[in-house]
Amino acid sequence: MFRRAWLLVLLLSLALFLPACKRPKTVEEQVPPSPPPAPQPAAPAEPVPPEAATEVTEGFPEAGVEREALEPEIRDASHVLQTVYFAFDSYELDETAREALRRNARWLLDNPGRKIIVEGHCDERGTLEYNLALGERRAAAVRDYLVSLGVDARRVRIVSYGEERPADPGHTEEAWSRNRRAEFRFEL
Amino acid sequence: MKPYRSLAWMAAVPVFVLAASQEPPPRVTGTVEATGFTPVRIAVPTPAAEVGAAALAEQIAATVRDDLAFSGYFDVVAPELYRLVRPSTSSEIAFTEWRSIGAEALVVTRLGLVEGAVDLISWLYNTPDAALLFGHRYRAGPELVHRLAHRLADDIVRHYTGRPGIATSRIAFVSRDDGGSELYLMDYDGRHVRRLTTTGTLNLSPAWSPDGQRLAFVSWRTGRPDIFVLDDRGQLERLPVVAGEMNASPDWSPDGRRLAYVSNAPGNPEIFVLDLESGRNTRLTHSVAIETSPAFSPNGREIAFTSDRSGTPQIYLMDREGLNVRRLTVEGSYNESPAWSPRGDQLAYVSRVGGRFEIFVLDLPNGERRQLTFGPGSSENPRWSPDGRHLVFAANHTGTYDIYTMRADGTEVRRLTRGRDSVTPDWSR
Numbered sequence: 001m002f003r004r005a006w007l008l009v010l011l012l013s014l015a016l017f018l019p020a021c022k023r024p025k026t027v028e029e030q031v032p033p034s035p036p037p038a039p040q041p042a043a044p045a046e047p048v049p050p051e052a053a054t055e056v057t058e059g060f061p062e063a064g065v066e067r068e069a070l071e072p073e074i075r076d077a078s079h080v081l082q083t084v085y086f087a088f089d090s091y092e093l094d095e096t097a098r099e100a101l102r103r104n105a106r107w108l109l110d111n112p113g114r115k116i117i118v119e120g121h122c123d124e125r126g127t128l129e130y131n132l133a134l135g136e137r138r139a140a141a142v143r144d145y146l147v148s149l150g151v152d153a154r155r156v157r158i159v160s161y162g163e164e165r166p167a168d169p170g171h172t173e174e175a176w177s178r179n180r181r182a183e184f185r186f187e188l
Numbered sequence: 189m190k191p192y193r194s195l196a197w198m199a200a201v202p203v204f205v206l207a208a209s210q211e212p213p214p215r216v217t218g219t220v221e222a223t224g225f226t227p228v229r230i231a232v233p234t235p236a237a238e239v240g241a242a243a244l245a246e247q248i249a250a251t252v253r254d255d256l257a258f259s260g261y262f263d264v265v266a267p268e269l270y271r272l273v274r275p276s277t278s279s280e281i282a283f284t285e286w287r288s289i290g291a292e293a294l295v296v297t298r299l300g301l302v303e304g305a306v307d308l309i310s311w312l313y314n315t316p317d318a319a320l321l322f323g324h325r326y327r328a329g330p331e332l333v334h335r336l337a338h339r340l341a342d343d344i345v346r347h348y349t350g351r352p353g354i355a356t357s358r359i360a361f362v363s364r365d366d367g368g369s370e371l372y373l374m375d376y377d378g379r380h381v382r383r384l385t386t387t388g389t390l391n392l393s394p395a396w397s398p399d400g401q402r403l404a405f406v407s408w409r410t411g412r413p414d415i416f417v418l419d420d421r422g423q424l425e426r427l428p429v430v431a432g433e434m435n436a437s438p439d440w441s442p443d444g445r446r447l448a449y450v451s452n453a454p455g456n457p458e459i460f461v462l463d464l465e466s467g468r469n470t471r472l473t474h475s476v477a478i479e480t481s482p483a484f485s486p487n488g489r490e491i492a493f494t495s496d497r498s499g500t501p502q503i504y505l506m507d508r509e510g511l512n513v514r515r516l517t518v519e520g521s522y523n524e525s526p527a528w529s530p531r532g533d534q535l536a537y538v539s540r541v542g543g544r545f546e547i548f549v550l551d552l553p554n555g556e557r558r559q560l561t562f563g564p565g566s567s568e569n570p571r572w573s574p575d576g577r578h579l580v581f582a583a584n585h586t587g588t589y590d591i592y593t594m595r596a597d598g599t600e601v602r603r604l605t606r607g608r609d610s611v612t613p614d615w616s617r
Binding site for chain 1: 369412452500524
C-alpha cells in the first residue's frame with residue numbers, strides 16, 4: 001500500500017512540475033533520483049489544474065508494470081563455467097585451460113538440463129577471415145575436450161565470432177590476452 | 189588545320205551517340221601496354237549550364253577531373269587556367285588557346301535539365317587537329333549525377349586505352365558500430381556511401397558477383413556465421429551451403445555460377461564449392477588444419493587459399509577440383525588473404541612483419557614478392573580494382589580501421605572512409 005502512496009506523490013509532484021517545464025530533459029532533472037521525501041500534505045495544497053489532478057488520480061496503467069532484473073545466469077554462464085584463454089594464433093588447450101574445463105565439465109554433468117554455446121574469440125591481430133576460422137577451432141577444441149570428459153555433444157553448440165567481439169577493447173598485449181578466449185553461454 | 193571548329197552542325201545531329209568522323213582518331217601518345225605510358229594532358233572545363241544547374245555542372249566537372257586523374261592515364265590541366273581560354277560556344281571552340289595552356293585533349297560539355305532529369309551532352313576533342321573523338325549524351329535522375337559523371341570519365345578512359353575505366357566501379361565494405369557491423373556500398377572514390385543492411389548483428393566479408401548485381405557476405409543473423417546473398421533489388425537469400433556451425437569466406441567463380449566458401453561441417457574449416465544452379469556442394473580440401481579464404485583465379489581453373497597445415501597460415505594453390513595442391517608462400521610466419529590480380533599474374537596478400545600486418549604482392553611467374561605497405565599499424569584485406577591498377581584495403585593507420593586505395597605499386601594511398609571502423613572491402617568488377 002505504501003508503495004502506491006509513493007507513486008501517487010511522485011506523480012502529483014510531476015504533474016505540478018510538468019506545466020512549468022517545456023523540455024523533457026528538464027523534467028527528467030526534476031525527478032528525484034532517490035526515493036522522494038515522506039508524504040506531505042503540501043502537494044495537494046498547491047493550486048493544481050483540476051483536469052491534471054483528475055488525470056493523475058485515474059492513474060497511468062503503465063506505471064503499474066513492474067520490472068525485475070533477470071538473473072545473470074539466464075544467458076551468461078561465466079559465474080559457473082570458466083572462460084579459457086589461448087596463445088596467439090593457437091587453438092591448443094594448455095594445462096590451465098584443461099583444468100578449468102574439467103571443472104566446467106563437472107558442473108555440466110551435475111546440471112544435465114543446461115545446454116551451452118561455446119563462443120570462440122580472437123584478438124584483433126591477424127586477418128578477419130583467418131580469425132573467424134581460428135575462433136571456430138578454439139570453440140571446437142573446448143567442445144571436444146568437454147565431450148571427451150563425458151559431456152553429451154548434443155548439449156554443446158559452438159559459434160565463432162573471430163575478432164568481432166573483444167572482451168577488452170584495448171590494443172595492448174594485456175587486452176589481446178584477454179580476448180583470445182572461449183567463453184560460455186547458456187542456450188535459452 | 190582550323191583553329192576554331194564549328195559546332196553549329198551538332199545541333200542538327202540526332203542525339204544519344206554522336207559518331208566521330210570516319211578516320212581513326214589521331215593518337216596523342218603511346219599505348220597503355222608500353223612501358224612509360226605518357227599521361228594525356230586533358231582539360232575538363234565546367235559544362236555550360238542552364239540557369240539553376242550551375243552547382244550540378246561544377247560537381248560533374250570536378251568528378252570527371254578526379255576520375256581521370258585517379259585513372260593514372262591523364263594529367264588534368266589545372267582548372268584555374270581555363271579562364272585564360274575563351275569559353276566554348278555553340279559556334280566555336282578556341283582550340284589554339286586550349287593548346288596554349290597545355291591541353292592535348294578537351295572535354296566540351298553542355299548541361300541541361302529535362303523534365304527533372306540531368307541531361308549532359310559531351311564531346312571529346314583532340315586539340316592539335318581539332319578532331320572530334322567522340323560525342324555522347326548522358327541522362328540520369330539528379331540523384332545519380334555522380335554516376336553520370338563517372339560514366340563519361342570511363343568512356344574517355346576507354347577511348348584512349350581500349351579498356352573499361354573504373355570510375356563506375358563500387359566498393360562494398362563493412363562498418364562496425366555498437367550493435368554490430370553492417371554492409372555498406374560506396375563509389376570507388378569513397379563518395380556516395382549507402383548502407384545496405386540494418387540487422388543489428390554482425391556482417392562481414394562482402395564479395396561481388398562478377399556481374400556486379402549480387403553481394404555474397406557472411407552474417408550472424410541466425411546466431412552463427414552463415415552465407416547470404418543480397419541482390420541489387422534488395423532481395424536477401426540464404427545460400428544452400430552445407431550445414432556447418434560456421435560458413436564463411438565466400439568468393440564467386442569468374443563466370444558467376446559457383447561460389448567457393450569455408451565450412452566447418454566436416455568438423456573443421458574446409459573449402460567447399462557450391463554450384464549455384466544445381467545447389468550441389470563439393471568438398472575440395474581434406475586436412476585437420478584450418479583451411480580458409482578461397483579465391484578463384486581469373487580463368488576459373490585454380491583456387492588460392494590459406495591453410496595452417498604446416499603449423500602457420502600459408503597460402504596454397506589447388507586446381508578447382510581440389511587436386512594438385514602446392515604451397516605459394518615460403519617466407520614469413522603468417523601469410524593470408526590471397527587476392528588475384530584481374531590478369532591472374534599477381535597475388536596480393538597479407539603477411540606478418542614484426543608485430544604488424546602488411547600487404548605484399550607475389551609475382552606468380554617469377555615468385556618474387558614485393559611489400560606495398562609499411563605501417564603505421566596494420567594493413568589488411570587487399571582486393572584489386574577491376575583494371576588491376578589499384579588495390580583497396582583496410583588499415584588502422586589512424587588507430588581505427590578505414591578503407592584505403594593505393595596504386596598497385598603501393599603509391600598514392602588514398603583514404604576513403606573517415607573513422608567508421610570499416611573493414612573487409614571488395615571492389616566490384
